[in-house]
Amino acid sequence: MNDVELIAVTKRYGGGAVAVDGIDLVIPPASYTCLLGPSGCGKTSTLRMIAGHEEVSEGDILLAGRNVTALPPAKRGTAMMFQSYALFPHLSARDNVAFGLRMRGVAKVERLARADKFLELVHLSHLAERLPAQLSGGQQQRVALARALITEPRVLLLDEPLSALDPFLRAKMREELKRLQRELGISFIHVTHSQEEAMALADLTVVMDHGRIAQAGPPREVFEKPASSFVARFIGGHNVLARAQGSFAVRTDRMRLAAAGNGPQHAGQVSALEYLGAAVRVVVAAADGTEAEALLADADFHAAPVALGQGATLVWDLADEHALAA
Structure with missing residues (x-):
């Protein structure tokens, strides 16, 4: 069963502007997918519709074979990691990670124990008591990642998670993201405008242009056989x-x-x-x-x-x- 399936999904905003135009996409289980394209191509709107943070104007979204088009984010089995990380400045790294479980009513001892487990997964156990302001950008990102993963989602959604990092740290975090995706065995859907990022991470690369899918396939296939002049120019090389x-x-x-x-x-x-x-x-x-x-x-x-x-x-x-x- 595929983790995610989009069927003729369209997103219209006020004034009739079409952000996503009738796209079909199948994301196989336990895969790393990158939605790639220039600003305004519809990749972030697509991610937010999968998450439930944007309403679908037309079409259907299926997660693990279940139609979730009308369900709120908390009922979908997804988790989203935002570009800004959105950590609570007054909470420690451990309490930030545990926050989602706290909202679900999980007992304190259990939620903190699970938070420690996920901090260990992202190699931050030694910084569990630090506040976000005492962490580097890369460390803050790892806390945000652990907080998203602790809810054990079927699909993790990432909105340009590496864009704020310097080039060296960005390369290290690419390795970490791919490691985590393989170890956890869940699907990651990652929005980026970086061709290098998509080539390095993706099992499935989806190139978008003006709200449509210009090409989807394994990264080597997209690079070796671009479907159009747009894809060839955008992918580069x-x-x-x-x-x-x-x-x-x-x-x-x-x-x-x-x-x-x-x-x-x-x-x-x-x-x-x-x-x-x-x-x-x-x-x-x-x-x-x-x-x-x-x-x-x-x-x-x-x-x-x-x-x-x-x-x-x-x-x-x-x-x-x-x-x-x-």
Whole structure:
């Protein structure tokens, strides 16, 4: 039985604005799903409808085969971790984690014992007595995560949970989230605008655009075979190019700097250079303004470097072209 199923789900706001437009989505059990897309694409509205914090205008939401469309959040078997963490500043980490059980009338001894168990799960047992102001951003996030998990939800919903963290801590917390999801064996649905985050975490990547699902599939499939020019550009790492018969994508790491030949090529002047450590990003602008870029291994670039403004040609193999839908 699938953990979550959305059937023709639509969300309209006042004035007729459509935030989510008739989407269908199946989330298999014990999976990590990332809803990915630019601001305003409908991903957060979708998450909030699953949680019950937004009403569904049309369609149905099923959790574990049960229609929960009209049920309040507390009756759905989900828990939500908000972007702001929303910790109570006057409560210790332990009491923050235990708060949901307190509201359910669980006895103090039992709820604190369970809070300790979940603090141990997120490696915060040693900070149980600290107030939120005495914790780092990453530690506050772990407290919020433990508080959401202590209710033992069937599905955990996460609204951009890593956006406030610095890049190093963000990478560490990605590892923690994936570890917890695997250990607990429940489904996580995670909203993000970060392509890197979705690629690193997801079993199922759902790319949204203007309230619709542009593509859904395993991250490698979405990256290797983007369904449209929007997906190819948004996921990144692709050039979207065109010939008379249609558009196609070529991964930037499949492009090479070389002399013009008989195969496919893009010639012009180097318009941007970025040293990225292990790689160098080279952008070449053609005379008509069309740009293409190559992501070259550091050693390959420095074996035959080019400079800004210099003429250059990018070449690739026909086998590396991926046709895009109109």
